[in-house]
Amino acid sequence: METKFEIVPVPTRILTHHDDIVEAIVEYGGDKIGPDDVVCVAESVVAITQGGAKRSEDFKPGLLAKVLCRLFPSKGSISGWHSMQALIDAEGGMRVLIAVICGFAAKCVGVSGVFYRMAGEQARLIDDVTGTMPPYDKHIVYGPHNPSKVAEEITSGTGAFGAAVADVNDLKRSCVLGVSKGVNADEVAQILIDNPFGNGSQKTPVVVIKNYRRAR
Amino acid sequence: MLFILKVIAALILLAVVVIGIYILLQGKEEMFFEVTQRTKARLIKRSENKLEFEVELPMHNDGKEEGIILDAFIRVYLPQEQYADAQLRGRVNLKEAPREDDYFEAMLLGPGVKKTMVVKFELVPEHGVTLKQAVEGMPDVDIALFLDCRGRTALYTVKKIITLHKDELQALLA
Secondary structure (H helix, E strand, O other): OOOOOEEEEEOOOOOOOOOOHHHHHHHHHHHHOOOOOEEEEEHHHHHHHOOOEEEHHHOOOOHHHHHHHHHOOOOOOOOOHHHHHHHHHHHOHHHHHHHHHHHHHHHHOOOOOHHHHHOOHHHHOOEOOOOOOOOOOOEEEOOOOOHHHHHHHHHHHHOOOEEEEEEEOOOOOEEEEEEOOOOOHHHHHHHOOOOOOOOHHHOOOEEEEEOHHHHO | OHHHHHHHHHHHHHHHHHHHHHHHHHOOOOEEEOHHHOOOOEEEEEOOOOEEEEEEEEEEEOOOOOEEEEEEEEEEEOOOOOOOOEEEEEEEEEOOEOOOOOOOOOEEEOOOOEEEEEEEEEEEEOOOOOHHHHHHOOOOEEEEEEEEEEOOOOEEEEEEEEEEOHHHHHHOOO
């Protein structure tokens, strides 16, 4: 008989920069995780537990941030002084400047996305204020640092088959930022396409894909 | 060679001018918090030892860019030296997203968007007086409404004054 996988959301308390993501997953989902399962965790929660949430006033926007942010649509995450400075602090001013110039040139010939490919990983991961649920609604939140290493740590800490750090939303956009060995990132992204994490108020930043290994 | 350098310099200068004009034309957020257009105090709940009431005030963004209200809170300017027989406290929320706690969730206010702030108050009598005595003795009270704001540019704080008149408070007991 064909084995099917099952998606099990794991509710947790609001996780903060005082928490360790592996310990939290074991605390709330330890009894749901088995050796054939893949543990998926929302990228913003991993970033927050790594200390990747900063207040606007923690940044000192320079001239480069003040100018470059204006070249992006106002609804974008790096359209403000502080969020652009957050990107510059993470990836370097010269890198971001070159990415802007190249991105603009590419846009002139109809090619999109060049800026985000050149400006570094944080360019598309940074969430400006109001992008995360309380108490991090007033924070600029980076993307997680070294997500594949985090996935490996989750795997060894929980006894699961594997783990993934995912960026998923309700608009059928699903992207896996890091996986542990043996897990197929594209496959997991497709499994998570309907956003089983729910929205922030549902407090389910962890999802277990049951029987992943046997269902492949 | 010199000609090429001059052309490059001219192009850079042109880019700086164009970008500068582009940024100037973008504009900024212009948020208004209309304390003078607030509603009269409206009774929420009254018990033997507590009076809960609220006022609403409109806010809107007349600018070209999205505004952000990061936080909102009040300070009641009623020191014990002035009047000690009542403790007046309050919190600020968005009417469209009511909360029961003391937290103000950061919000966006888009260009042309209008919303409503709600300031909820609790008045508690002190020193053994009754609620009626506490309210009847209240003076006119100034309340400072603070809002931490941001747009695409600098962080700033807006301070507005709401005045609660004594007859407005006494009308809540009627």
